[in-house]
Every structure is written in structure tokens, then in C-alpha cells.
Amino acid sequence: MSKYLNRIEEAEERGREFEARIADPEIAKQAGEYQKVARGLGALRPLLEAGARYRAVLTALEDSRSMQDDPDAEVVELARAETAELEARLVDLEGELATLLMPRDPNDGKNVLVEIRAGTGGDEAALFAADLFRMYSRFAELIGWKVERLSSSETAGGGFKEIIALVDGEDVWSRLKFERGVHRVQRVPSTEAQGRIHTSTVTVAVMPEAEEVDIDISPGDLRIDVMRASGPGGQSVNTTDSAVRITHLPTGVVVQCQDEKSQHKNKAKAMTVLRSRLLEFEQQKVADERASERRAQVGTGERSEKIRTYNFPQSRVTDHRAGVTLHKLGAIMEGNLAELLDTVKTQITAQQEAAGEGQ
Numbered sequence: 001m002s003k004y005l006n007r008i009e010e011a012e013e014r015g016r017e018f019e020a021r022i023a024d025p026e027i028a029k030q031a032g033e034y035q036k037v038a039r040g041l042g043a044l045r046p047l048l049e050a051g052a053r054y055r056a057v058l059t060a061l062e063d064s065r066s067m068q069d070d071p072d073a074e075v076v077e078l079a080r081a082e083t084a085e086l087e088a089r090l091v092d093l094e095g096e097l098a099t100l101l102m103p104r105d106p107n108d109g110k111n112v113l114v115e116i117r118a119g120t121g122g123d124e125a126a127l128f129a130a131d132l133f134r135m136y137s138r139f140a141e142l143i144g145w146k147v148e149r150l151s152s153s154e155t156a157g158g159g160f161k162e163i164i165a166l167v168d169g170e171d172v173w174s175r176l177k178f179e180r181g182v183h184r185v186q187r188v189p190s191t192e193a194q195g196r197i198h199t200s201t202v203t204v205a206v207m208p209e210a211e212e213v214d215i216d217i218s219p220g221d222l223r224i225d226v227m228r229a230s231g232p233g234g235q236s237v238n239t240t241d242s243a244v245r246i247t248h249l250p251t252g253v254v255v256q257c258q259d260e261k262s263q264h265k266n267k268a269k270a271m272t273v274l275r276s277r278l279l280e281f282e283q284q285k286v287a288d289e290r291a292s293e294r295r296a297q298v299g300t301g302e303r304s305e306k307i308r309t310y311n312f313p314q315s316r317v318t319d320h321r322a323g324v325t326l327h328k329l330g331a332i333m334e335g336n337l338a339e340l341l342d343t344v345k346t347q348i349t350a351q352q353e354a355a356g357e358g359q
Contacts, residue, residue, distance in 0.1 A: 004097050005058075008051035015041065015048050039109045047100045054093045061086040108174040110208040113150070113276045117162040119182065121200025126159025128185045128310075129202045131333060133163050136176075138335025145169030150269040151257040164273055166209060173208050178321075178344050180206045181307030188312070197313060201306065209272070210279035217275065223247040224267070229258035246270045253277050322347035 018041040021027055027034050064086055067079035116133050118125035140147045145167055152163040167176065183202045188195055229243040243258035244266040255277065257270040309318045315329040322344040326332065332340060 004051075004054060004094060004101075007097075007101055008047075008054065011044060011047050011051060015044050018044065043109050047097075050093065050096050050100055054090075054097060057086055057090050057093060061090060105174065105177070107177070107208040108171065110173045111166060111168045112172050112176055113164060113166055113207045113209055113273060114176065114179075115162065115164045115203075115205040115207070116160065117203045117205075118155075118160065119201035119203050121185075121198065123155060123157050123159060123191075124185075124189045124198055125200040125202055126155045126161055127157060127189075128183075128200055129160040129163065130158060131185075132183060132202055132204065133160065133165070135333050135335055135337065136167070136179075137165075139337040140167055140169065140335075142335050143169070143338075145172060149259060150273055151255075152259055166272065173206075175341050175345070176206050178341070178348055179204050184306040184309045186309065186311045186313070207276045207280050210275035215275055215279045215282065217248070217271075217278065221249050223249060226263055242266060244270050246274055248274060248278060251278065251281055253281065319344050321351075 018037055021037045022034065022041065027037065061083065064079050064083045068076050068083070070076055070079065114133075114136060116129045118129045121128070137147050139145075146169060148166045148168070150164045150166055153161040155161060181204060183204055184199060185202070186197055186199050189198050192198065223246070225245045225247075226241040227243045227245065228241055242261055242263045243256065244263060245254065245256040246267070247254045253274065255270045255273045257266040257273070260266045260269065307319065307321055309316075309320070310329060310333075311318070312329060314327070316325060316327050317329050317332055317340060318325045319340070324340070324343050324347060326340055328336075
């Protein structure tokens, strides 16, 4: 028996269990359970489909090989040709199955919160933070993801001191999780009269979105403050107390949202951010070796800490972890990120597997 058939049968059994849970009327009484089971079935479906194709090819291959004993020479010749074709298809399918059967990051099916903050470089860093947000937003638009701005702090020059957004779509975490870290830009600012190249940094944090079922927050652990929203430079932009700041007292995590005119909407968005930060906090506690992951991914914003460099004079993007360089900066800043993201993911995943780290 093929070594993949047992794994396929196990997956099929899990699929039947998921389908039975979804069909059970009791599931509606458990908050968030239907969504969790549906996500599990959705994540399993590519393996089930590949498994069905694999079974079909095995059956066809067995029939084709048996036909090579036919007394008719023409039938034997056709059977040999078909056997060779099926064997090649089997190799391709086994490669696909090997990939699908690799340990899966449990967060791969989740949406993400992206936090972009200006680091070293003053106004130029804030402008590049805005450029990165636009780059990710364009990419999301190109592939059918939705981006919802949750919180932002703008500068007078049109940049962002920080911006937090929810990205909703298929395989968002899987594709964006390696964007975490310090992004360095080298370019001539529009205000630079001498044409000198400046180096600035922006930090990007990517966190899986936490749903209410993922983490339990006691109302007694929250301090909620309301205030008037402020614009660039601190000036008031609202005459009502619509801005919301939520402090999670046990951990000291603070989230503030003021983009909406409605206090209720700002509170809902702040809770979305808070849940995701607390989920990450809990995951870090469970995995001791990754206890400082959020600090590690963001760093201090110093120029020397970087995962990627965007060099405008050379139209070059270099990812320092993956050893990848692309000379198509203009297209990348317009949201054409697929090649960069996929290459970086492949290289880093291979490095982790070689080091025995996994995800």
C-alpha cells in the first residue's frame, strides 16, 4: 500500500467528523463553534481533493499495468504509454500530498491585524509607513482581500506615526506572517534640497485575528476611558467624547481607537485589537522559546535591525533573511507583492525545516 493512503484515510475520517459536527443542530448553541469547525473542514479540503485524485490515478495505473499482459501488441504499446503518463502524474501528486501533509501553522486560516509604525527617521519614516500601508492595501485589493482600518495616528505631512488594520481574506496569515519586522527605506526625501539619500525605518507587526471564542476577557479586567479624538499635532478633531482607550489590567496592554465618530464603533474596533494582542500574549507564554516574539519582530526601530531594505535609487528590494533581491521596486510598491512574498516564504520555511524549527 502507498505510504500516502493511510494519511489520506485519516484525513477522510477527520472530514467526516467535521461534516457530522456541522450537521448537528447542537452546534448552533456553542458560540463560535460552527465557524471553528467550518474553518477546520475548509483547511482540510485541499488534502481531501488531492487524495481523491491520487486514489483515481492509483486505480488507473493498476488497470494500465494489467493491460500490458494483453496478447495484442498494439494494446500493450498503448498500455505502456498510458502507464508512463500515469506514473509521471503520480509523482506530481505525491509531491502535492507531501506539501499538504506538512505540519500546518494553526493560524494559517486566520485573518490578521497589521500594525505599521514609523521608526527612525522622523517625517520620512512616517511617510514610508503610509507607503507600506498603501502597498499592502493595493496587494489586498489585487487578490480579493478586504482591509479595514482600525486605528491610526497621522502626521501633518500625510504620513502615519502608526496605523492598525484588519486584513480579511483567504490564507492571509500564511502569506503575510513573514512581513513582521523592521523595514528599511533608502531614498531621497522630497524635502531634501541637496539630493542626499536618507535611511529610515518602519516596524511592521502581524498578528492573527483573535475571535471571542479564542480568548476569554473578563469585563472586570478592563478599564475603559473615553476622550475627544485628536488629529495631527494633537489638535482636536471632534467635539464629542468618541475616542476610546481600553486597558487590560492583568497584562497592562493598552489599545486606543479614535478613527470612527461613534464611540460604540471605536470600542468594538479597540476590542478586536485587544483580543488579538492578548491571544498573541497567551501564545507567547505557552511557547517559552518565543516569549519575546513581538519584541523580536518589531525590534527597536534602529537602522541596524532590518528584515528588508527598499532602495529607491537602485529600484531594489532585498529581503535579508531569505537572501532574495528583486529589481522591481516600483511594481512592488504598487502592490505587486506575490513574487516577493512567495519567494520569501519558500526560503524561510526551507531554512526553518533544515534547522528543525518548523512553525
